[in-house]
Amino acid sequence: xxxxxIDEVTKVYEGKVTHRALNQLSFEVEKGDFxxxxxxxxxxxxxxxxxxSTIDSPTSGExxxxxxxxxxxxxxxxxxxxxxxxxxxxQDFNLLPMLTVEENMVLPLTLDNMNVEKxxxxxxxxxxxxxxQSILGKRPNEISGGQAQKTAIGRALIHKPxxxxxxxxxxxxxxxxxxxxxxxxxxxNKKERTTIVxxxxxxxAASYCDRVxxxxxxxxxxxxxxxxHRQTFFQRILNVxxxxxxxxxxxxxxxxx
Amino acid sequence: MTFRQFAYRNVIRNxxxxxxxxxxxxxxxxxxxxxxxxxxxxxxxxEFLREIAFQGMFVAEVVLVLFMMFFLFYxxxxxxxxxxxEFGLLMHLGMEKRQLNKLVLLETMIIGTAAIIFGIVFGxxxxxxxxxxxxxxxxxxxxxxxxxxxxxxxxxxxFTSLFVIISFISVMFIRDRDVIDxxxxxxxxxxxxxxxxxxxxxxxxxxxxSYALASSTTQERLIFLSAILPPLAALxxxxxxxxxxxxxxxxxxxxxxxxxxxxxxxxxxEVSVIMRENARMFFISCMVSTLAFLALGTLISMSTFTHQxxxxxxxxxxxxSKIDNPFEEAHINSLTKELEDKGLSYHLNKFTVKRQxxxxxxxxxxxxxxxxxxxxxxxFGYPVVNLEQGGAIFLAYSEKSLEELKTKKVWTxxxxxxxxxFINSVYPRVLFSxxxxxxxxxxxxxxxFNLIDEAMVGAxxxxxxxxxxxxxxxxWTATKDIGLELDSMMTEAYMNEHSEELPFYFENSGLDYSxxxxxxxxxxxxxxxxxxxxxxxxxxxxxxxxxxxxxxxKLQFNAxxxxxxxxxxxRKIVNRQLIPQFFLPWGLAMLHSTFAFMSLQAFWQGIxxxxxxxxxxxxxxxxxxxxxxxxxxxxxxxxxxxx
Numbered sequence: 001x002x003x004x005x006i007d008e009v010t011k012v013y014e015g016k017v018t019h020r021a022l023n024q025l026s027f028e029v030e031k032g033d034f035x036x037x038x039x040x041x042x043x044x045x046x047x048x049x050x051x052x053s054t055i056d057s058p059t060s061g062e063x064x065x066x067x068x069x070x071x072x073x074x075x076x077x078x079x080x081x082x083x084x085x086x087x088x089x090x091q092d093f094n095l096l097p098m099l100t101v102e103e104n105m106v107l108p109l110t111l112d113n114m115n116v117e118k119x120x121x122x123x124x125x126x127x128x129x130x131x132x133q134s135i136l137g138k139r140p141n142e143i144s145g146g147q148a149q150k151t152a153i154g155r156a157l158i159h160k161p162x163x164x165x166x167x168x169x170x171x172x173x174x175x176x177x178x179x180x181x182x183x184x185x186x187x188x189n190k191k192e193r194t195t196i197v198x199x200x201x202x203x204x205a206a207s208y209c210d211r212v213x214x215x216x217x218x219x220x221x222x223x224x225x226x227x228x229h230r231q232t233f234f235q236r237i238l239n240v241x242x243x244x245x246x247x248x249x250x251x252x253x254x255x256x257x
Numbered sequence: 258m259t260f261r262q263f264a265y266r267n268v269i270r271n272x273x274x275x276x277x278x279x280x281x282x283x284x285x286x287x288x289x290x291x292x293x294x295x296x297x298x299x300x301x302x303x304e305f306l307r308e309i310a311f312q313g314m315f316v317a318e319v320v321l322v323l324f325m326m327f328f329l330f331y332x333x334x335x336x337x338x339x340x341x342x343e344f345g346l347l348m349h350l351g352m353e354k355r356q357l358n359k360l361v362l363l364e365t366m367i368i369g370t371a372a373i374i375f376g377i378v379f380g381x382x383x384x385x386x387x388x389x390x391x392x393x394x395x396x397x398x399x400x401x402x403x404x405x406x407x408x409x410x411x412x413x414x415x416f417t418s419l420f421v422i423i424s425f426i427s428v429m430f431i432r433d434r435d436v437i438d439x440x441x442x443x444x445x446x447x448x449x450x451x452x453x454x455x456x457x458x459x460x461x462x463x464x465x466x467s468y469a470l471a472s473s474t475t476q477e478r479l480i481f482l483s484a485i486l487p488p489l490a491a492l493x494x495x496x497x498x499x500x501x502x503x504x505x506x507x508x509x510x511x512x513x514x515x516x517x518x519x520x521x522x523x524x525x526x527e528v529s530v531i532m533r534e535n536a537r538m539f540f541i542s543c544m545v546s547t548l549a550f551l552a553l554g555t556l557i558s559m560s561t562f563t564h565q566x567x568x569x570x571x572x573x574x575x576x577x578s579k580i581d582n583p584f585e586e587a588h589i590n591s592l593t594k595e596l597e598d599k600g601l602s603y604h605l606n607k608f609t610v611k612r613q614x615x616x617x618x619x620x621x622x623x624x625x626x627x628x629x630x631x632x633x634x635x636x637f638g639y640p641v642v643n644l645e646q647g648g649a650i651f652l653a654y655s656e657k658s659l660e661e662l663k664t665k666k667v668w669t670x671x672x673x674x675x676x677x678x679f680i681n682s683v684y685p686r687v688l689f690s691x692x693x694x695x696x697x698x699x700x701x702x703x704x705x706f707n708l709i710d711e712a713m714v715g716a717x718x719x720x721x722x723x724x725x726x727x728x729x730x731x732x733w734t735a736t737k738d739i740g741l742e743l744d745s746m747m748t749e750a751y752m753n754e755h756s757e758e759l760p761f762y763f764e765n766s767g768l769d770y771s772x773x774x775x776x777x778x779x780x781x782x783x784x785x786x787x788x789x790x791x792x793x794x795x796x797x798x799x800x801x802x803x804x805x806x807x808x809x810x811k812l813q814f815n816a817x818x819x820x821x822x823x824x825x826x827x828r829k830i831v832n833r834q835l836i837p838q839f840f841l842p843w844g845l846a847m848l849h850s851t852f853a854f855m856s857l858q859a860f861w862q863g864i865x866x867x868x869x870x871x872x873x874x875x876x877x878x879x880x881x882x883x884x885x886x887x888x889x890x891x892x893x894x895x896x897x898x899x900x
Contacts (some may be wrong), residue, residue: 084821099526108821
C-alpha cells in the first residue's frame with residue numbers, strides 16, 4: 001500500500017520571472033519505505049518537500065498521504081493533519097531554545113492535549129530508542145549537534161506519524177554524528193516500519209536509504225534501489241549523479257571514500 | 258558616497274525602524290522643553306509659588322531625563338542588536354571598529370538632532386496652549402508666551418549630551434563582539450532563567466510587608482512610613498521581576514499537568530525568558546507607572562477637592578484668641594482693613610467659647626452660645642437652634658462625626674459649675690474644622706452659658722475662655738493674600754515650638770486651599786509629564802524588543818507551523834506572550850498605587866476627610882484603556898510581521 005502518492009504534480013511560481021519548480025512529477029512511496037530524494041541545486045527538492053508537507057500547495061496535480069488528500073482540507077484541518085500525520089526533521093534542527101530536550105520532544109503532543117502520563121511514557125520509550133535519556137533535562141544550547149538532531153528526530157517520532165519528512169538532516173553535522181543519525185533513521189525505519197522521505201545533497205546520506213529518487217529541473221529523472229552492500233550502492237548513486245549532467249561543482253558535499 | 262552620506266542614508270532609508278524611537282524622543286524633548294519654558298517663565302517665578310514651583314519642576318525634569326536615559330539606552334541596545342548582521346557585514350567588508358563607532362554616533366546624532374529640533378518646534382508651538390491650561394490651574398491672571406534663550410539652551414544642552422552619552426555607551430556593546438558572532442545575528446543568550454531562592458522570597462516578602470504597612474497606615478505613622486515605604490516597595494519590585502517571578506514560574510513548570518497543556522509549554526517558557534531578560538526595564542516601567550498613576554490620581558481628586566474643602570471649611574477667615582490677648586483688636590482691625598482694601602465683602606461674627614469638664618467623659622468640652630451660632634447660621638442660611646435651658650446639641654467637626662453624633666444622646670454635668678445638660682441632637686451642618694475649634698463642642702442655651710463663671714479645673718480664666726472671630730467671605734478663594742503677617746507669625750511660632758505661648762490662632766481657608774492647590778498643581782506637572790512620556794516610551798520599548806527578536810521569532814513560528822499549529826493557536830500564543838509584557842508591570846504598578854492610595858487616604862482623612870476612591874478608579878480605568886489600545890496596536894503590527 002502506498003502511503004504517499006505524488007501524481008502529476010506541477011508547481012509554478014508566478015512573479016516577474018515565471019519559474020517552474022516542479023513539472024508533472026509522479027512517484028509513490030510504500031509504507032515502510034526509506035526514500036532519499038536527490039538532485040542538483042535548484043532541481044526542486046525543497047519545493048517538493050514543502051508541497052508534501054502541505055505548507056505550499058501544488059499548481060496542479062494531486063498528493064495523497066495515507067489516503068488523505070491534504071490540499072483539499074481546510075486551513076485548520078490542515079494544521080491538525082500536519083500535527084498528527086507528519087513529522088519533520090530540519091537541517092538546522094529548529095529546536096526551541098527555551099525548552100529542555102524533553103519539553104522539545106513532547107511539544108507536538110502537548111499541542112494535541114494528550115494526558116501527561118501518556119506523554120511521559122512516550123518520551124521514555126522514544127528517548128530510549130534514540131539513546132538520549134541522559135540529556136533529557138538539558139537545553140538545546142548545552143548539547144552537541146548530533147544530540148540536537150536526535151532530539152529533533154524524537155520530536156518527529158513522538159506522535160507516531162505516518163510519514164517523516166527530513167530536509168538535509170545531516171547538513172549541519174560532522175561525519176560521525178551524520179553516521180549516527182543516519183543509522184538511527186535506518187533502524188527506526190526497519191524496526192517501527194516508519195516511512196521516511198529524506199531530501200539530501202549528500203550521496204553518503206542517500207546510501208543509507210532503501211531507494212534513491214533523482215529529480216532534475218523538477219522532473220523525474222531516475223531511481224535506484226539498494227543492494228546488499230552500501231559501498232556499491234553508493235558507487236551507483238555517484239554514477240547516476242554524474243549522469244544527471246550537472247557540473248562537477250553541483251555535488252557540493254561529495255566525499256569520496 | 259561619503260561616510261556621512263552613508264550614515265544619513267542608513268537613517269533615512271530605515272525610517273520605519275527608527276520611527277517609534279524618533280517619536281518617543283520627540284515627545285520627550287517636547288515635554289521637557291515646555292517644562293523648561295514654564296520653569297523659566299518670568300511670571301511664574303516672581304508671582305506664584307516662587308521657590309517651590311521651581312523646585313518641583315526641576316525634580317520633574319530630572320525624573321524625565323533619568324527615565325529618558327534608561328529608555329534611550331535600552332532601545333539603542335535593542336536597535337544595535339537588531340542590526341548586528343548589518344554591522345557584522347560592514348566589519349567583514351573591512352570597516353574599522355573606530356569607523357563603526359563613528360557611524361553609530363553619526364546616526365544617533367542625526368536622529369537626536371532631528372528629534373531635538375522637532376521637539377522644540379512642537380514644544381514652542383504648543384507652549385501657549387499649555388500655558389493656558391496651567392493658567393487655569395494656578396489661577397494666575399495671565400501667563401503670556403515669551404522668548405528667552407534659557408529654555409532652549411537647557412533643552413538642547415541636556416538632550417545633546419544625553420544622545421552623545423547614550424551612543425558612546427551603546428557602541429561599547431558592539432565592540433566586544435567578534436565579527437562572526439555579529440554575522441550570525443543576535444541570538445539571545447538562552448541561559449536557563451536562573452534565580453536565587455532567597456532573593457525570590459525576599460522580594461515577595463518585601464512587597465507583602467510594604468502592602469500591609471501601606472494598608473494599615475495611620476496618621477501618626479504617616480511620616481515614618483512615607484520615608485520607609487517607597488524604598489521598601491522599590492526593592493521588592495526589583496527582586497520580584499528578577500527573581501520572584503522566575504521562582505513562581507518554576508512552580509508552574511513543576512506541575513506538568515498544567516505546564517504540558519496545549520501551548521502553555523511554549524508560552525510559559527517564552528514568557529519566563531522575556532521576563533528575565535528585560536527584568537530591569539520592566540522594573541523601571543513599573544516604578545514610573547506607579548509614580549504617574551499616583552500623580553494623576555491625586556490630581557483628579559482635585560476636582561472634588563474644591564467642593565469638599567469648602568463644605569468642610571465653610572468659614573473664610575477664623576481668628577481665635579485667648580481672652581488676655583493684647584493684640585486682638587489690632588489684628589482684627591488689620592484683617593478688616595485688608596479685606597476692605599481688597600474690596601471683598603464679609604460678615605464678621607464674634608464667638609465666645611468656654612471650656613469646661615464634662616462629667617460623662619471627664620474630658621474638656623468646648624461650649625458655644627446658641628445666639629452666636631444662630632447669628633452665623635443666618636449668614637449661611639442654615640437652620641436656627643432653639644434650645645431650652647438644660648438642653649444642648651453637639652457641633653460636628655466633619656461629615657463623619659455628623660453621622661456618628663446624630664444618634665448619640667448624653668446626660669452630663671459641667672462639673673466646675675454644676676450645670677446639668679442633656680445633649681440629644683447634633684447641629685445638622687458642619688461649621689468649624691477641628692483645627693479651628695477642636696473635636697468636642699456643644700451648643701447650649703444662652704442662660705446656661707451665662708451661668709458658667711468658674712474656670713475649668715487646672716486652667717486659669719484666660720485659658721478657659723476664647724474669643725473666636727469668624728469672617729465669612731463669600732469669595733473665599735480670593736482671601737489668600739489676607740493676613741499673611743499673622744500667618745507668618747504663626748509659622749514662626751510653630752517653627753520655634755512656641756505655639757503654646759502664642760495668644761492667638763489664625764486660619765485662612767483661602768490660603769490653605771491655595772496652598773493645597775499649588776501642591777496639586779505641582780503634582781499635575783510631574784504626573785502629566787511622567788505619564789505622557791511614559792505611555793509612548795514603554796510601548797515603544799516593547800515594540801523594539803519585538804522588532805529585535807523578529808527574525809528569530811519568524812523562524813520559530815515557521816517551524817511551529819510545520820508542526821501543525823493553526824492560525825488561531827498562533828494568535829493565542831502571541832497573545833499570551835505579549836500580555837505579560839504589557840500588563841504585568843502595569844498590573845503591579847496598579848497594585849502599588851492602590852496601596853499607596855490607601856495610605857494617602859489616611860492622609861486625606863486627616864486633613865479633609867476626603868474620599869478619593871471614585872476618582873482613582875476612573876483614572877486607573879482610563880489608563881488601562883489606553884494601554885489596551887496600545888497592546889492591540891502592537892500585536893497587530895507584530896502579527897502582520899510574523900505571518
